[in-house]
Amino acid sequence: KQEVTQIPAALSVPEGENLVLNCSFTDSAIYNLQWFRQDPGKGLTSLLLIQSSQREQTSGRLNASLDKSSGRSTLYIAASQPGDSATYLCARNTGGFKTIFGAGTRLFVKA
């Protein structure tokens, strides 16, 4: 069974802290790995997409890495801010039409 697991399920940090969110997946077959942000009552917004041939992607304070051999991806958030508080989901695409989602990590950044 293809699964995507995110640890921790919830995380609370003080403002300014650097943090890492983890995503692991079974089966190394991967087309791309995406990280999404979801605010309460809203849809998912794509943050970063790492193609199978890439090791990492960066956007502002966000850096996502991909290690296919170990079945892991991490999302690094630098200098966290209260506005970063949201649920972060990773999703694995194996090509074609199927994207498998993790349950998400709920992040709370305290001012």
Next chain:
Amino acid sequence: NAGVTQTPKFRILKIGQSMTLQCTQDMNHNYMYWYRQDPGMGLKLIYYSVGAGITDKGEVPNGYNVSRSTTEDFPLRLELAAPSQTSVYFCASIETGTNSPLHFGNGTRLTVT
């Protein structure tokens, strides 16, 4: 571009009632999807479509139906609502043939009582 638009945002149904969740996108994407999201769970794929006139079942299709008469619209139909269908429903689309991200609507929160 409005992106992916879903209506309604909220709905309460009684058991046995039917309704259609609307989804439209203006990005000319061929692939469209319906997901449901339950508390603490990842998104589960209900149905998907790879183009107008073509639909197929995802992981959890029971109790739902879809149609795709145009590239823009992909409505989801619930025929006999059940409490187990209480969830948040998301429509998404993607540009095919490229490593492009999924685009999501803002969701429909459905409660069946």
